[in-house]
Amino acid sequence: MNKKTWHVLALVSMVLMAGCATRPDIYYWGEYEQLIYDAYMEPGSADTATQIEKLTADIQEAAATGKRVPPGIHAHLGFLYAMEGKDSQSKAEFKQEEALYPESIPLIEGMLNRARQNEEKEL
Numbered sequence: 001m002n003k004k005t006w007h008v009l010a011l012v013s014m015v016l017m018a019g020c021a022t023r024p025d026i027y028y029w030g031e032y033e034q035l036i037y038d039a040y041m042e043p044g045s046a047d048t049a050t051q052i053e054k055l056t057a058d059i060q061e062a063a064a065t066g067k068r069v070p071p072g073i074h075a076h077l078g079f080l081y082a083m084e085g086k087d088s089q090s091k092a093e094f095k096q097e098e099a100l101y102p103e104s105i106p107l108i109e110g111m112l113n114r115a116r117q118n119e120e121k122e123l
Helices: 003-019 032-041 048-065 073-083 087-100 102-122
Strands: none
Touching (some): 073 087, 087 102
């Protein structure tokens, strides 16, 4: 092979290798994944107060490290606050989820509508 072919081959190899490089996580997951896993695999393994504490710590750590929180964390936290009867905090977390991830709006609005319907039934 001539010198030009080697240069082209080296360039193509570098481009291919760069495409295989791993990128750092863009989200700070903290304990969120484990909490979700445990909730499904071992229901009741963590009470709502413990989950709220862990998720709040994860959100603070994400801010401290400059990473985004993963999709769903604020919605999950909002759900937990609703279970604790903390409606204003619940709604604030749902609105935060919508602000960060606009694609979640149909889900969040559906959850809020069902919550309103349940409140109306109780009255």
